[in-house]
Structure formats: C-alpha cells, structure tokens
Amino acid sequence: MLALLVGLSSIIGVSSNIYIDVTHSKIVHRIDYKFVGSILDCGMIKHNWGSFDFNSAKMLALAKEFGPSYLRVGGTDADYMVFTRNNNARHKRFILGPSTSGHPNFYIMASDWDKLNHFVQTVGWDLIYDLNIAPRKNGKWDPTNTIDLLKYTAEKGYKVYGLELGNEINISPQFHVSAAQSGQDFLALKRLLPTIHGLHIPKIFGPDVTNLDVVSFTESFLAHGGREAVDVVTFHHYYMGGSHASVLEYRSAHVLDSLKHKVDTAINTCKKYAPGKPVWLAETSVAWSSAPDNLNNQYVASFAWLDKLGISAQRGIKAVLRQTFYGGLISKSLDPNNDYWITCLYKRLVGDGVLSVSFGGDSHLRAYAHCTRVPSSHGYHKGSVTIILMNIGLNTMPVEIKGGHTQHLYMFSPGDSHGLKSESIKLNGHVLKIDSHNKFPNMPPVSHTGTVQVGPAAIGFIVLTDANHSACR
Incomplete structure (x- = not known):
C-alpha cells in the first residue's frame, strides 16, 4: 500500500529533487x-x-x-x-x-x-x-x-x-x-x-x-x-x-x-x-x-x-x-x-x-500525510491534504509534490540567532507570540506553486488546497 511516493536520486551535497505523490493515497488509520x-x-x-x-x-x-x-x-x-x-x-x-x-x-x-x-x-x-x-x-x-x-x-x-x-x-x-x-x-x-x-x-x-x-x-x-x-x-x-x-x-x-x-x-x-x-x-x-x-x-x-x-x-x-x-x-x-x-x-x-507514507532514500526527510482538518479555522474544505515535512539534515531538500496545484506553506524556523537552541520560533519568517491582551497571531500561510525548498532544520505543514482527494472527501 504505497500512498506517499518519494524518490531521491542523490543525497550528496545539495539534494536532488524529492518527489511526493499523494494522488492515489489511501487512508490507513483514523486518529x-x-x-x-x-x-x-x-x-x-x-x-x-x-x-x-x-x-x-x-x-x-x-x-x-x-x-x-x-x-x-x-x-x-x-x-x-x-x-x-x-x-x-x-x-x-x-x-x-x-x-x-x-x-x-x-x-x-x-x-x-x-x-x-x-x-x-x-x-x-x-x-x-x-x-x-x-x-x-x-x-x-x-x-x-x-x-x-x-x-x-x-x-x-x-x-x-x-x-x-x-x-x-x-x-x-x-x-x-x-x-x-x-x-x-x-x-x-x-x-x-x-x-x-x-x-x-x-x-x-x-x-x-x-x-x-x-x-x-x-x-x-x-x-x-x-x-x-x-x-x-x-x-x-x-x-x-x-x-x-x-x-x-x-x-x-x-x-x-x-x-x-x-x-x-x-x-x-x-x-x-x-x-x-x-x-x-x-x-x-x-x-x-x-x-x-x-x-x-x-x-x-x-x-x-x-x-x-x-x-x-x-x-x-x-x-x-x-x-x-x-x-x-x-x-x-x-x-x-x-x-x-x-x-x-x-x-x-x-x-x-491518516494517509500511508512509504519512501526510500534520505532518512533526514521525515514526511507524513493526513486529510486536512475540516471544518477548519483556516477555511479548508473536504478533499484537501496536509503534508508534514521535517528536514533533520544539513542540506536543503527540493520537494516536488503531486496531487494538488496550490500549496499553502506553514514553515517553521528558529526564532533567533541561537538556531537549533533557540527558545523562540518563527512561522513563515515571523516570530510567534501572544500580545499583552492575550491575542494570538493569525498564523496565515504563504501561497505557493511548484518545488518547495525545505531548508536545513525546517519544520512545516503543506496544505494541498485543491487536491480534491477522494479519500478525504
């Protein structure tokens, strides 16, 4: 049962493109x-x-x-x-x-x-x-x-x-x-x-x-x-x-x-x-x-x-x-x-x-996929797919995703110059914090198409908004 297909041609230096295809994925569990x-x-x-x-x-x-x-x-x-x-x-x-x-x-x-x-x-x-x-x-x-x-x-x-x-x-x-x-x-x-x-x-x-x-x-x-x-x-x-x-x-x-x-x-x-x-x-x-x-x-x-x-x-x-x-x-x-x-x-x-995940290649890429949560505070609809990606390696990983054209990116990175030891965190380049009135940030995505550059130490969610996935409808 192969749902999330990842092919990797090289893991030396800057990684070659990694291909993720969720077009024919199946639900393997429900949480x-x-x-x-x-x-x-x-x-x-x-x-x-x-x-x-x-x-x-x-x-x-x-x-x-x-x-x-x-x-x-x-x-x-x-x-x-x-x-x-x-x-x-x-x-x-x-x-x-x-x-x-x-x-x-x-x-x-x-x-x-x-x-x-x-x-x-x-x-x-x-x-x-x-x-x-x-x-x-x-x-x-x-x-x-x-x-x-x-x-x-x-x-x-x-x-x-x-x-x-x-x-x-x-x-x-x-x-x-x-x-x-x-x-x-x-x-x-x-x-x-x-x-x-x-x-x-x-x-x-x-x-x-x-x-x-x-x-x-x-x-x-x-x-x-x-x-x-x-x-x-x-x-x-x-x-x-x-x-x-x-x-x-x-x-x-x-x-x-x-x-x-x-x-x-x-x-x-x-x-x-x-x-x-x-x-x-x-x-x-x-x-x-x-x-x-x-x-x-x-x-x-x-x-x-x-x-x-x-x-x-x-x-x-x-x-x-x-x-x-x-x-x-x-x-x-x-x-x-x-x-x-x-x-x-x-x-x-x-x-x-939960959509099954199976790929060989670089173990520094961690990838998981789910149907997107609906109803959603972010306005997503049934059929959308959420992919969780983490790069625990030292190289940028170019990731190409099949199964949806429009991608909403939510990419985390360290919040300050301490890097991996940072005690704060950024989402799409903005430090997350609540204000003095206990108001929370909106945490909006960045809209994207094409190859996603997953940098070293990146953690992120990618929502395929137009996947119209049959298993998620």
Whole structure:
C-alpha cells in the first residue's frame, strides 16, 4: 500500500529533487478528533498547585487555544494522593505517617477537585484522572477513598471523561501489585462505577505502563481482567533521559525511528490480548527529565515531538498526551514554548484520516500525510491534504509534490540567532507570540506553486488546497 511516493536520486551535497505523490493515497488509520492532549502533573497538588493559577486570563486563553483537548492529571504522585472533603486540610497537606514506599502521602481536597473540574469545563477540555492504586486490603485494591471521590463527583454533577488506576506500576515494585492483580483491580473499578448513584460513567484507561520492550506485564494485565475492564489500552514513552541528552540525539533518525518498535509492540499486544481496543500514548515527551541547557524547550526538540505525532498516527495510535502542559508546553511564566505553537497549528491543519507514507532514500526527510482538518479555522474544505515535512539534515531538500496545484506553506524556523537552541520560533519568517491582551497571531500561510525548498532544520505543514482527494472527501 504505497500512498506517499518519494524518490531521491542523490543525497550528496545539495539534494536532488524529492518527489511526493499523494494522488492515489489511501487512508490507513483514523486518529481521535482530540488526538493531541496534555497532562498536568499531580505533584503540583501537594504544593498547593505552585504558581499555577486556574483563574489567570492568560492561562485560560492558552488552554482554550490549545483545545479541543484531553487533560490527564497523573504521574508518579498519583499513587500517594488521597481525596478529602475537608477543605481545611491545607495546613496538613502531607499526611502523617509514611506511605507503602516511604514516600509521603498528601491530600487532594474537594476544593482542588472543584478547581480542576471548573477549569476543564471553562476551556472545553475532557478530564482523565489517575486514581491511587496503593491502598490495599488483603492484597487487593481498597476503593474506599475512591468511592468518596466518585460520590462527591456525582453530587457536584461533574463529568469526568476517564479514569486510570495507578501510574507505571510495572516499574513500581514498592506497591507489590502484580500485573494479574492489577487487572483484577481495574475490573473491580469497572464494577464499582455503576454503583455510584448519579455518576456520569467515565471510560477506563490502563495499564499506563512504561518500557514496552518487556511486554509481559501488559499481556498478563489484559489476560487477567484488564481486557474486560479498560476501554483504552495505554502506555508511556520517552526517547531518552534528559540529563544525558544532546542536540545531535534530538534530531537523530536512529533515535526518532526507535519509537516505531515501541508503538508496534503496543499495537500488536493489544490486537492479541484485547482486540478492538484503541491504544493511546498516555504520557510522553522527548526526555523524561530536565535536559542540559533547557534543550526540551528549544527548537531542536520540536523535531522529536512532531515526528512522534507523525509516527504514532501512521502506525495506529489513537491519541497522544504530552507531559506536561504547565512547565512544558508553556513556561511557568505562561509563555508558550515552541512545541505549543507547533501543536496548535497541528490541531488546526491535521485531520483524522491518516494517509500511508512509504519512501526510500534520505532518512533526514521525515514526511507524513493526513486529510486536512475540516471544518477548519483556516477555511479548508473536504478533499484537501496536509503534508508534514521535517528536514533533520544539513542540506536543503527540493520537494516536488503531486496531487494538488496550490500549496499553502506553514514553515517553521528558529526564532533567533541561537538556531537549533533557540527558545523562540518563527512561522513563515515571523516570530510567534501572544500580545499583552492575550491575542494570538493569525498564523496565515504563504501561497505557493511548484518545488518547495525545505531548508536545513525546517519544520512545516503543506496544505494541498485543491487536491480534491477522494479519500478525504
């Protein structure tokens, strides 16, 4: 099934023309309408949300612009978090006495839960919340605290889109929860939900494992109740540890391609043990810890991020949740980082129909194609095609595209003289930023016909406005 044909005659010096033909492409997958979501790390709750302000006009503007979206609230601290209706518990946020692992438990108060639910309602996001799997009774999950949270949720009329149970339990031996027992715990959660009067029944996501090179945990989880319990099968992925990352790794074809095996493993495991269930990449970024010189927020990191979206969609992942929204996609001073801008434009231009991509030649060209998103804030119509291109090499690549005459170009480049290490970004030569009134730039395209010169370090979207593609109508 060859949809996007790329021929390359030379990769020495300045590349010869690369030919992309989408005329006869086919849809190979469909992604979720809210394909790209984000995460708030629940560790913020134990610090009273830190400097995160739910009522900030700028924060609300940034979140609304990022929508529609899923918001996962989870992370390592999810398994130390205890719900309380006592809104006076703030002065004793850390519960006396150690948790199972010696890590201190802490409260999420009813007022915290209210703020979180009001926030997602205001910005139009869907909430996915990670429940604490650590409370045990006779080796099984003890749902007592979760029941109180769910009853409160029903009383307030909140609609939680999804629930998880535990975070990366496969690498958390301190909780003494086996894969088989975890599957049974999830099944207990599924059976619990209908018993809560007035509760809008959430979907269940799991098992939220990491390190899918070892699939035995997921297989056992699904075989021992997980298959019946979960609506969505989930895993996490990071390319590397940030403390040892380098600029070269962030644009390495070898590093980027390593995701393919992880995704294929997840998809194939799900097909075997839970056929028909969608697979989500429910926590991800480029690196799992802070990188030297803030590399994660520099232009070079955007190659890995956008390529991850391309690979995930192309190979059958239904949704991707980015770690993290606050302190990641946007800075703690509420300035959008480069990946925020790229993701916002992705959401505007990329539709749910994924067109297959196959080409030999220069691995420094990364290419993906989708039906264009419609209805579109940019006025595109059914039949249009959006191509995602990245040049991770050192040479300009002349690209000729067949399948549409008029091309709308959205080409990103570093925002200043720091190049790959720039913490700002340009679109078609203009630095992207929001003004003092929280007004966002329009991000218009450049209209073009003929060969597209994709320069070194270029990242871009090309919309074929008149493709009239049969698969996208």
